[in-house]
Amino acid sequence: MEKIVALCKRRGFVFASSEIYGGLGSTYDYGHYGVLLKTNVKNEWWRAMVQERDDIVALDSAILQHPRTWEASGHLAGFTDPMVDCRTCGQRFRADHLPDLQCPQKPSKPPGDGPNCDLTEARDFNLMFETTMGPVKDSGATVYLRPETAQGIFVNFKNVLQFSRKKPPFGIAQVGKSFRNEITPGNFVFRTREFEQMEMEFFVPPDEAPRWYDFWKGARYDWYVELGIREDHLRLREHDSDELSHYSSATADVEYLFPMGWSELEGIANRGDFDLKQHTEFSGQKLEYFDGQTGERYVPHVVEPAAGADRAMLAFLVDAYDEDEIGGEQRTVLKLHPRLAPVKVAVLPHLRKDGLPEAAQEIYAALRGRMQSEYDEGGSIGKRYRRQDEIGTPYCVTVDHQSREDGTVTLRDRDTLEQERVTIDGLAHDLAARLAREWRSPKGTGAQA
Ligand code: GAP
DSSP: OOOOOOOOHHSSEEEEGGGGGOOOOOOOOOOOHHHHHHHHHHHHIIIIITTSSHHOOOOOOOOOOOOOHHHTHHHHHHHHEEEEBBBTTTEEEEEGGGSOOOSSTTTOOOOTSSSOOBBBOOOEEEOOOOOEESSSSSTEEEEEEEOOOOOHHHHHHHHHHHHHHSSEEEEEEEEEEEEEOOSSSSTTTTSSSEEEEEEEEEEGGGEEEEEHHHHHHHHHHHHHHTOOOOOOEEEEEEOGGGOOOOOOSSEEEEEEETTTTTEEEEEEEETTHHHHHHHHHEEEEOOEEEEETTEEEEEOOOEEEEEEEEHHHHHHHHHEEEEEETTTTTEEEEOTTTTTTTTTEEEEEESSTTTTTHHHHHHHHHHTSSSSEEEEOOOOOHHHHHHHHHHHHHHHEOOOOHHHHEEEEEEEEEEOOEEEEEEEHHHHHHHHHHHHHHHOOOSSSOOOO
16 A cells, blocks of 8 residues: 555655645545546446436535435434544544554554553544534534435435436436545545545335345446456455444445455445435425326335445556566556556657657647647656556557658557557557457566566
Protein backbone atom coordinates (compact mmCIF):
# COMPACT_ATOMS: atom_id res chain seq x y z
CA MET A 1 0.00 0.00 0.00
CA GLU A 2 2.88 2.42 0.74
CA LYS A 3 4.09 1.98 -2.83
CA ILE A 4 0.64 2.82 -4.20
CA VAL A 5 0.36 5.87 -1.93
CA ALA A 6 3.84 7.04 -2.99
CA LEU A 7 3.08 6.55 -6.70
CA CYS A 8 -0.26 8.35 -6.33
CA LYS A 9 1.49 11.31 -4.75
CA ARG A 10 4.53 11.31 -7.08
CA ARG A 11 2.43 11.22 -10.23
CA GLY A 12 -0.40 13.42 -8.99
CA PHE A 13 -3.21 10.87 -8.74
CA VAL A 14 -4.23 11.56 -5.13
CA PHE A 15 -2.94 13.91 -2.39
CA ALA A 16 -3.87 14.34 1.25
CA SER A 17 -6.47 17.10 1.42
CA SER A 18 -5.55 20.55 2.84
CA GLU A 19 -1.92 19.48 2.88
CA ILE A 20 -0.53 23.00 3.38
CA TYR A 21 -2.45 23.14 6.67
CA GLY A 22 -1.16 19.76 7.77
CA GLY A 23 -3.97 17.72 6.21
CA LEU A 24 -7.51 17.00 7.37
CA GLY A 25 -8.13 13.54 8.83
CA SER A 26 -8.63 11.08 6.02
CA THR A 27 -9.93 13.28 3.24
CA TYR A 28 -8.17 13.26 -0.11
CA ASP A 29 -7.90 15.46 -3.18
CA TYR A 30 -7.64 13.93 -6.63
CA GLY A 31 -5.12 15.31 -9.12
CA HIS A 32 -5.17 15.08 -12.92
CA TYR A 33 -4.52 11.35 -13.42
CA GLY A 34 -6.63 10.41 -10.38
CA VAL A 35 -9.60 12.37 -11.76
CA LEU A 36 -9.21 10.70 -15.17
CA LEU A 37 -8.89 7.22 -13.64
CA LYS A 38 -11.85 7.57 -11.26
CA THR A 39 -13.95 9.11 -14.05
CA ASN A 40 -13.18 6.07 -16.21
CA VAL A 41 -14.23 3.74 -13.36
CA LYS A 42 -17.53 5.63 -13.00
CA ASN A 43 -18.06 5.69 -16.77
CA GLU A 44 -17.56 1.92 -16.94
CA TRP A 45 -20.17 1.56 -14.21
CA TRP A 46 -22.63 3.79 -16.14
CA ARG A 47 -21.89 1.80 -19.27
CA ALA A 48 -22.68 -1.55 -17.59
CA MET A 49 -25.67 -0.27 -15.61
CA VAL A 50 -27.42 2.11 -17.99
CA GLN A 51 -25.93 2.23 -21.49
CA GLU A 52 -25.96 -1.53 -22.05
CA ARG A 53 -29.38 -2.15 -20.44
CA ASP A 54 -32.95 -1.12 -21.23
CA ASP A 55 -34.29 -1.51 -17.71
CA ILE A 56 -32.23 0.99 -15.67
CA VAL A 57 -32.47 4.79 -15.64
CA ALA A 58 -30.16 7.42 -14.16
CA LEU A 59 -30.75 9.80 -11.27
CA ASP A 60 -28.77 12.55 -9.54
CA SER A 61 -30.47 13.47 -6.27
CA ALA A 62 -29.44 16.21 -3.82
CA ILE A 63 -26.89 15.55 -1.08
CA LEU A 64 -29.04 17.45 1.43
CA GLN A 65 -32.42 15.78 1.87
CA HIS A 66 -35.40 16.34 4.13
CA PRO A 67 -34.36 15.19 7.64
CA ARG A 68 -37.37 12.85 7.79
CA THR A 69 -35.60 10.79 5.10
CA TRP A 70 -33.07 9.67 7.69
CA GLU A 71 -35.71 8.97 10.31
CA ALA A 72 -37.54 6.73 7.83
CA SER A 73 -34.40 4.96 6.65
CA GLY A 74 -33.32 4.19 10.21
CA HIS A 75 -30.05 6.13 9.91
CA LEU A 76 -30.91 8.68 12.59
CA ALA A 77 -31.56 6.01 15.21
CA GLY A 78 -29.32 3.22 14.07
CA PHE A 79 -26.45 4.31 11.81
CA THR A 80 -23.95 4.04 14.62
CA ASP A 81 -20.66 2.42 15.45
CA PRO A 82 -19.55 1.62 19.00
CA MET A 83 -16.81 4.02 20.04
CA VAL A 84 -14.37 4.28 22.94
CA ASP A 85 -12.09 7.18 23.91
CA CYS A 86 -8.74 6.89 25.61
CA ARG A 87 -8.53 9.32 28.54
CA THR A 88 -4.72 9.23 28.37
CA CYS A 89 -3.97 9.95 24.70
CA GLY A 90 -7.31 11.52 23.75
CA GLN A 91 -7.70 9.21 20.68
CA ARG A 92 -10.98 7.64 19.63
CA PHE A 93 -11.35 4.02 18.45
CA ARG A 94 -14.01 1.67 17.02
CA ALA A 95 -14.76 -0.60 19.99
CA ASP A 96 -15.39 -3.56 17.66
CA HIS A 97 -12.03 -3.05 15.84
CA LEU A 98 -9.78 -2.79 18.91
CA PRO A 99 -7.79 -6.02 18.36
CA ASP A 100 -6.81 -4.84 14.83
CA LEU A 101 -5.74 -1.33 15.92
CA GLN A 102 -2.54 0.06 17.40
CA CYS A 103 -2.20 2.00 20.64
CA PRO A 104 -0.71 5.38 19.55
CA GLN A 105 1.68 5.31 22.53
CA LYS A 106 2.60 1.61 22.36
CA PRO A 107 2.05 0.51 18.73
CA SER A 108 2.95 -3.14 19.45
CA LYS A 109 -0.27 -3.41 21.48
CA PRO A 110 -3.93 -2.74 20.69
CA PRO A 111 -5.60 0.26 22.39
CA GLY A 112 -6.50 -0.73 25.92
CA ASP A 113 -3.51 -3.05 26.37
CA GLY A 114 -0.79 -0.38 26.65
CA PRO A 115 0.59 0.38 30.14
CA ASN A 116 -1.06 3.85 30.25
CA CYS A 117 -4.30 3.10 28.36
CA ASP A 118 -7.50 4.24 30.06
CA LEU A 119 -10.48 3.52 27.79
CA THR A 120 -14.03 4.75 28.40
CA GLU A 121 -17.03 2.42 28.16
CA ALA A 122 -18.20 1.87 24.55
CA ARG A 123 -21.00 4.18 23.42
CA ASP A 124 -22.89 4.52 20.14
CA PHE A 125 -21.64 7.20 17.80
CA ASN A 126 -23.83 8.30 14.87
CA LEU A 127 -21.81 8.46 11.65
CA MET A 128 -23.92 11.13 9.94
CA PHE A 129 -22.46 14.63 9.56
CA GLU A 130 -24.99 17.24 10.51
CA THR A 131 -25.24 20.88 9.55
CA THR A 132 -27.77 23.67 9.71
CA MET A 133 -29.90 24.83 6.82
CA GLY A 134 -30.60 28.57 6.57
CA PRO A 135 -28.55 31.63 7.52
CA VAL A 136 -29.27 31.65 11.28
CA LYS A 137 -27.77 28.72 13.12
CA ASP A 138 -30.14 28.64 16.08
CA SER A 139 -33.38 28.88 14.09
CA GLY A 140 -32.20 26.74 11.16
CA ALA A 141 -33.25 23.16 10.59
CA THR A 142 -30.73 20.41 11.25
CA VAL A 143 -29.97 18.57 8.02
CA TYR A 144 -27.53 15.77 7.27
CA LEU A 145 -24.95 15.12 4.58
CA ARG A 146 -26.24 11.90 3.04
CA PRO A 147 -24.43 8.80 4.31
CA GLU A 148 -25.50 6.82 1.21
CA THR A 149 -26.91 7.71 -2.20
CA ALA A 150 -29.56 4.98 -1.98
CA GLN A 151 -32.17 6.97 -0.02
CA GLY A 152 -32.23 9.67 -2.73
CA ILE A 153 -33.38 6.90 -5.06
CA PHE A 154 -36.15 5.58 -2.79
CA VAL A 155 -37.63 9.04 -2.17
CA ASN A 156 -37.76 9.59 -5.96
CA PHE A 157 -39.38 6.21 -6.72
CA LYS A 158 -42.75 7.80 -7.58
CA ASN A 159 -41.23 10.51 -9.81
CA VAL A 160 -39.17 8.03 -11.78
CA LEU A 161 -42.02 5.55 -12.13
CA GLN A 162 -44.22 8.31 -13.52
CA PHE A 163 -41.73 9.74 -16.01
CA SER A 164 -39.62 6.80 -17.15
CA ARG A 165 -42.42 4.55 -18.43
CA LYS A 166 -40.79 1.59 -16.66
CA LYS A 167 -42.41 -1.22 -14.72
CA PRO A 168 -40.79 -3.72 -12.34
CA PRO A 169 -38.32 -5.19 -12.84
CA PHE A 170 -36.50 -1.90 -13.40
CA GLY A 171 -33.66 -0.03 -11.73
CA ILE A 172 -32.54 3.47 -10.79
CA ALA A 173 -28.81 4.18 -10.81
CA GLN A 174 -26.95 6.97 -9.09
CA VAL A 175 -23.33 8.02 -8.60
CA GLY A 176 -22.39 10.67 -6.08
CA LYS A 177 -20.68 11.78 -2.91
CA SER A 178 -21.59 10.32 0.46
CA PHE A 179 -20.28 11.28 3.88
CA ARG A 180 -19.67 9.25 7.01
CA ASN A 181 -17.93 10.45 10.13
CA GLU A 182 -15.94 7.20 10.33
CA ILE A 183 -14.27 6.68 13.72
CA THR A 184 -11.30 4.85 12.27
CA PRO A 185 -10.84 5.72 8.62
CA GLY A 186 -7.71 4.44 6.95
CA ASN A 187 -5.87 2.43 4.35
CA PHE A 188 -5.58 5.43 2.05
CA VAL A 189 -8.84 5.95 0.07
CA PHE A 190 -10.28 2.60 1.20
CA ARG A 191 -12.18 4.14 4.13
CA THR A 192 -12.57 7.90 4.16
CA ARG A 193 -15.10 10.37 5.53
CA GLU A 194 -16.06 11.74 2.12
CA PHE A 195 -16.31 9.28 -0.75
CA GLU A 196 -18.21 8.48 -3.92
CA GLN A 197 -20.72 5.69 -4.23
CA MET A 198 -22.12 3.98 -7.31
CA GLU A 199 -25.47 2.52 -6.27
CA MET A 200 -28.37 0.97 -8.13
CA GLU A 201 -31.74 0.04 -6.66
CA PHE A 202 -33.48 -2.64 -8.72
CA PHE A 203 -37.26 -2.80 -8.06
CA VAL A 204 -38.79 -6.21 -8.71
CA PRO A 205 -42.06 -8.13 -8.13
CA PRO A 206 -41.60 -9.72 -4.66
CA ASP A 207 -41.46 -13.32 -5.89
CA GLU A 208 -38.64 -12.45 -8.34
CA ALA A 209 -36.31 -10.97 -5.69
CA PRO A 210 -34.24 -14.15 -5.02
CA ARG A 211 -33.61 -14.65 -8.76
CA TRP A 212 -32.52 -11.02 -9.26
CA TYR A 213 -30.33 -11.18 -6.15
CA ASP A 214 -28.42 -14.09 -7.73
CA PHE A 215 -28.29 -12.29 -11.06
CA TRP A 216 -26.76 -9.10 -9.63
CA LYS A 217 -24.21 -10.99 -7.55
CA GLY A 218 -22.92 -12.61 -10.72
CA ALA A 219 -23.14 -9.48 -12.86
CA ARG A 220 -21.24 -7.33 -10.39
CA TYR A 221 -18.49 -9.93 -9.85
CA ASP A 222 -18.11 -10.22 -13.63
CA TRP A 223 -17.80 -6.42 -14.00
CA TYR A 224 -14.55 -6.41 -12.01
CA VAL A 225 -13.22 -9.42 -13.94
CA GLU A 226 -14.04 -7.82 -17.28
CA LEU A 227 -12.11 -4.74 -16.19
CA GLY A 228 -9.05 -6.83 -15.52
CA ILE A 229 -9.08 -7.70 -11.81
CA ARG A 230 -7.33 -11.06 -11.37
CA GLU A 231 -9.80 -13.70 -10.30
CA ASP A 232 -7.49 -15.15 -7.66
CA HIS A 233 -7.74 -11.73 -5.94
CA LEU A 234 -11.53 -11.51 -6.11
CA ARG A 235 -14.28 -13.40 -4.31
CA LEU A 236 -17.98 -13.26 -3.48
CA ARG A 237 -18.71 -13.76 0.20
CA GLU A 238 -22.24 -14.36 1.46
CA HIS A 239 -22.97 -12.67 4.82
CA ASP A 240 -23.76 -14.85 7.82
CA SER A 241 -27.17 -14.18 9.36
CA ASP A 242 -25.61 -12.24 12.28
CA GLU A 243 -23.90 -9.83 9.84
CA LEU A 244 -27.09 -8.84 8.00
CA SER A 245 -28.44 -5.29 8.30
CA HIS A 246 -31.90 -4.92 9.83
CA TYR A 247 -33.47 -4.43 6.37
CA SER A 248 -31.72 -7.22 4.50
CA SER A 249 -32.72 -10.86 4.06
CA ALA A 250 -29.53 -11.65 2.15
CA THR A 251 -26.30 -9.78 1.41
CA ALA A 252 -23.10 -10.76 -0.34
CA ASP A 253 -19.90 -8.78 -0.66
CA VAL A 254 -17.59 -8.69 -3.63
CA GLU A 255 -14.23 -8.72 -1.85
CA TYR A 256 -10.75 -7.93 -3.12
CA LEU A 257 -7.50 -9.17 -1.66
CA PHE A 258 -6.05 -5.77 -0.69
CA PRO A 259 -2.59 -5.55 0.92
CA MET A 260 -4.37 -5.48 4.32
CA GLY A 261 -6.35 -8.64 3.51
CA TRP A 262 -9.72 -9.56 1.98
CA SER A 263 -11.95 -6.48 2.19
CA GLU A 264 -15.30 -5.35 0.84
CA LEU A 265 -15.41 -3.69 -2.55
CA GLU A 266 -19.14 -3.75 -3.04
CA GLY A 267 -22.25 -5.12 -1.32
CA ILE A 268 -25.21 -6.73 -3.06
CA ALA A 269 -28.29 -6.78 -0.80
CA ASN A 270 -31.81 -8.11 -1.01
CA ARG A 271 -33.51 -5.24 0.86
CA GLY A 272 -37.07 -6.54 0.52
CA ASP A 273 -39.78 -3.85 0.74
CA PHE A 274 -38.27 -2.19 3.83
CA ASP A 275 -37.30 1.15 2.29
CA LEU A 276 -40.43 1.85 0.22
CA LYS A 277 -42.67 0.88 3.16
CA GLN A 278 -40.74 3.09 5.59
CA HIS A 279 -40.92 6.12 3.27
CA THR A 280 -44.62 5.45 2.69
CA GLU A 281 -45.18 5.49 6.44
CA PHE A 282 -43.11 8.62 7.11
CA SER A 283 -44.22 10.67 4.07
CA GLY A 284 -47.83 9.54 3.79
CA GLN A 285 -47.24 9.00 0.04
CA LYS A 286 -47.98 5.56 -1.38
CA LEU A 287 -44.83 4.11 -2.92
CA GLU A 288 -46.12 1.11 -4.81
CA TYR A 289 -46.64 -0.18 -8.33
CA PHE A 290 -50.05 -0.49 -9.92
CA ASP A 291 -50.25 -2.69 -13.00
CA GLY A 292 -53.05 -1.24 -15.13
CA GLN A 293 -53.32 -4.41 -17.19
CA THR A 294 -53.69 -6.97 -14.41
CA GLY A 295 -55.14 -4.63 -11.79
CA GLU A 296 -52.41 -5.82 -9.42
CA ARG A 297 -51.01 -3.41 -6.80
CA TYR A 298 -47.86 -4.19 -4.80
CA VAL A 299 -44.80 -2.74 -3.08
CA PRO A 300 -41.79 -3.85 -5.14
CA HIS A 301 -38.84 -5.56 -3.46
CA VAL A 302 -35.39 -4.11 -3.95
CA VAL A 303 -32.09 -5.70 -4.90
CA GLU A 304 -29.19 -3.28 -4.43
CA PRO A 305 -25.64 -3.47 -5.76
CA ALA A 306 -23.76 -0.72 -3.85
CA ALA A 307 -20.16 0.01 -4.80
CA GLY A 308 -17.57 2.64 -3.89
CA ALA A 309 -15.87 4.53 -6.72
CA ASP A 310 -12.77 5.38 -4.69
CA ARG A 311 -12.50 1.86 -3.30
CA ALA A 312 -12.90 0.33 -6.77
CA MET A 313 -10.25 2.70 -8.10
CA LEU A 314 -7.90 1.64 -5.29
CA ALA A 315 -8.47 -2.05 -6.12
CA PHE A 316 -7.75 -1.41 -9.82
CA LEU A 317 -4.54 0.43 -8.84
CA VAL A 318 -3.39 -2.27 -6.45
CA ASP A 319 -4.15 -5.00 -8.97
CA ALA A 320 -2.34 -3.13 -11.75
CA TYR A 321 0.80 -2.10 -9.86
CA ASP A 322 3.85 -4.01 -11.00
CA GLU A 323 7.61 -3.73 -11.00
CA ASP A 324 9.69 -5.44 -13.66
CA GLU A 325 13.02 -5.09 -15.40
CA ILE A 326 13.69 -3.84 -18.90
CA GLY A 327 17.23 -4.08 -20.26
CA GLY A 328 18.61 -4.33 -16.72
CA GLU A 329 16.61 -1.30 -15.58
CA GLN A 330 13.81 -1.41 -13.05
CA ARG A 331 10.44 -0.09 -14.21
CA THR A 332 7.26 0.65 -12.27
CA VAL A 333 4.18 0.04 -14.38
CA LEU A 334 0.43 0.19 -13.92
CA LYS A 335 -1.01 -2.67 -15.94
CA LEU A 336 -4.46 -1.13 -15.98
CA HIS A 337 -7.22 -2.22 -18.33
CA PRO A 338 -6.81 0.12 -21.34
CA ARG A 339 -10.40 1.33 -20.88
CA LEU A 340 -9.52 2.47 -17.35
CA ALA A 341 -6.09 3.94 -18.11
CA PRO A 342 -6.09 7.72 -17.50
CA VAL A 343 -4.18 8.37 -20.74
CA LYS A 344 -4.69 6.08 -23.74
CA VAL A 345 -1.78 7.16 -25.91
CA ALA A 346 1.35 9.30 -25.63
CA VAL A 347 2.91 10.83 -28.73
CA LEU A 348 6.68 11.23 -28.52
CA PRO A 349 9.06 12.75 -31.05
CA HIS A 350 12.22 10.62 -31.08
CA LEU A 351 14.40 13.74 -31.16
CA ARG A 352 13.74 17.39 -30.44
CA LYS A 353 14.90 18.49 -33.91
CA ASP A 354 14.62 17.84 -37.67
CA GLY A 355 10.90 18.67 -37.68
CA LEU A 356 10.05 15.62 -35.54
CA PRO A 357 8.31 17.66 -32.76
CA GLU A 358 6.12 19.38 -35.36
CA ALA A 359 5.20 16.07 -36.99
CA ALA A 360 4.42 14.56 -33.55
CA GLN A 361 2.32 17.59 -32.56
CA GLU A 362 0.27 17.12 -35.71
CA ILE A 363 -0.45 13.48 -34.81
CA TYR A 364 -1.24 14.47 -31.22
CA ALA A 365 -3.68 17.14 -32.43
CA ALA A 366 -5.47 14.53 -34.55
CA LEU A 367 -5.71 11.99 -31.70
CA ARG A 368 -6.64 14.17 -28.73
CA GLY A 369 -10.21 14.78 -29.93
CA ARG A 370 -10.79 11.01 -30.06
CA MET A 371 -9.11 9.80 -26.88
CA GLN A 372 -7.19 11.10 -23.84
CA SER A 373 -3.71 11.70 -25.26
CA GLU A 374 -0.45 13.27 -24.15
CA TYR A 375 2.46 14.87 -25.95
CA ASP A 376 5.89 14.60 -24.37
CA GLU A 377 9.26 15.67 -25.73
CA GLY A 378 11.21 16.00 -22.46
CA GLY A 379 14.10 13.61 -21.73
CA SER A 380 15.39 10.44 -23.36
CA ILE A 381 12.90 8.17 -25.10
CA GLY A 382 13.45 5.51 -22.42
CA LYS A 383 12.64 8.00 -19.68
CA ARG A 384 9.47 9.07 -21.46
CA TYR A 385 8.34 5.44 -21.85
CA ARG A 386 8.91 4.93 -18.10
CA ARG A 387 6.84 8.03 -17.27
CA GLN A 388 3.95 6.67 -19.32
CA ASP A 389 4.33 3.14 -17.90
CA GLU A 390 4.04 4.57 -14.40
CA ILE A 391 0.64 6.12 -15.12
CA GLY A 392 -0.53 3.06 -17.06
CA THR A 393 -0.64 4.48 -20.63
CA PRO A 394 -1.25 1.41 -22.82
CA TYR A 395 0.27 2.81 -26.04
CA CYS A 396 3.16 5.09 -26.97
CA VAL A 397 3.61 6.41 -30.49
CA THR A 398 7.12 7.46 -31.48
CA VAL A 399 7.75 9.73 -34.42
CA ASP A 400 11.20 9.35 -36.00
CA HIS A 401 13.03 10.15 -39.24
CA GLN A 402 11.45 7.19 -41.02
CA SER A 403 8.01 8.66 -40.20
CA ARG A 404 8.76 11.61 -42.41
CA GLU A 405 9.82 9.33 -45.26
CA ASP A 406 7.13 6.63 -45.26
CA GLY A 407 4.27 7.99 -43.11
CA THR A 408 4.65 5.35 -40.38
CA VAL A 409 5.29 5.56 -36.61
CA THR A 410 6.35 3.08 -33.95
CA LEU A 411 3.51 1.84 -31.73
CA ARG A 412 4.74 0.44 -28.41
CA ASP A 413 2.55 -1.79 -26.25
CA ARG A 414 2.91 -1.22 -22.46
CA ASP A 415 2.29 -4.88 -21.55
CA THR A 416 4.07 -6.89 -24.25
CA LEU A 417 6.68 -4.18 -24.95
CA GLU A 418 6.32 -5.05 -28.62
CA GLN A 419 6.94 -2.27 -31.09
CA GLU A 420 5.28 -2.27 -34.50
CA ARG A 421 5.34 0.17 -37.36
CA VAL A 422 1.86 1.38 -38.23
CA THR A 423 0.67 4.03 -40.68
CA ILE A 424 -0.09 7.51 -39.42
CA ASP A 425 -3.23 7.57 -41.57
CA GLY A 426 -4.70 4.50 -39.89
CA LEU A 427 -3.43 5.30 -36.38
CA ALA A 428 -6.62 6.65 -34.75
CA HIS A 429 -8.68 3.76 -36.10
CA ASP A 430 -6.02 1.20 -35.14
CA LEU A 431 -5.80 2.55 -31.56
CA ALA A 432 -9.59 2.61 -31.14
CA ALA A 433 -9.73 -1.06 -32.20
CA ARG A 434 -6.95 -2.03 -29.78
CA LEU A 435 -8.63 -0.17 -26.90
CA ALA A 436 -11.90 -1.99 -27.56
CA ARG A 437 -10.31 -5.46 -27.38
CA GLU A 438 -10.89 -7.87 -24.53
CA TRP A 439 -8.05 -7.53 -22.02
CA ARG A 440 -6.80 -9.73 -19.18
CA SER A 441 -4.13 -8.77 -16.68
CA PRO A 442 -0.68 -9.88 -17.84
CA LYS A 443 0.68 -9.30 -14.33
CA GLY A 444 3.08 -11.98 -13.36
CA THR A 445 3.70 -13.11 -16.96
CA GLY A 446 7.05 -11.28 -16.86
CA ALA A 447 7.20 -9.44 -20.21
CA GLN A 448 10.82 -8.43 -20.79
CA ALA A 449 12.35 -6.04 -23.31
N1 GAP B 1 -26.74 1.66 0.38
C1 GAP B 1 -25.95 0.60 0.94
C2 GAP B 1 -24.64 1.04 1.38
O1 GAP B 1 -24.33 2.23 1.43
P1 GAP B 1 -22.35 0.15 2.28
O2 GAP B 1 -21.80 -1.25 2.28
O3 GAP B 1 -22.36 0.89 3.56
O4 GAP B 1 -23.82 0.01 1.67
C3 GAP B 1 -21.48 0.58 -0.15
O5 GAP B 1 -21.58 1.01 1.18
C4 GAP B 1 -20.07 0.77 -0.66
O6 GAP B 1 -19.66 2.12 -0.48
C5 GAP B 1 -19.02 -0.08 0.06
O7 GAP B 1 -18.96 -1.39 -0.44
C6 GAP B 1 -17.75 0.71 -0.24
O8 GAP B 1 -17.26 0.38 -1.53
C7 GAP B 1 -18.25 2.14 -0.26
N2 GAP B 1 -17.97 2.78 1.05
C8 GAP B 1 -18.71 2.70 2.18
N3 GAP B 1 -18.14 3.41 3.17
C9 GAP B 1 -17.01 3.93 2.68
C10 GAP B 1 -15.98 4.77 3.21
N4 GAP B 1 -16.02 5.24 4.46
N5 GAP B 1 -14.95 5.13 2.40
C11 GAP B 1 -14.90 4.70 1.11
N6 GAP B 1 -15.84 3.91 0.55
C12 GAP B 1 -16.89 3.54 1.32
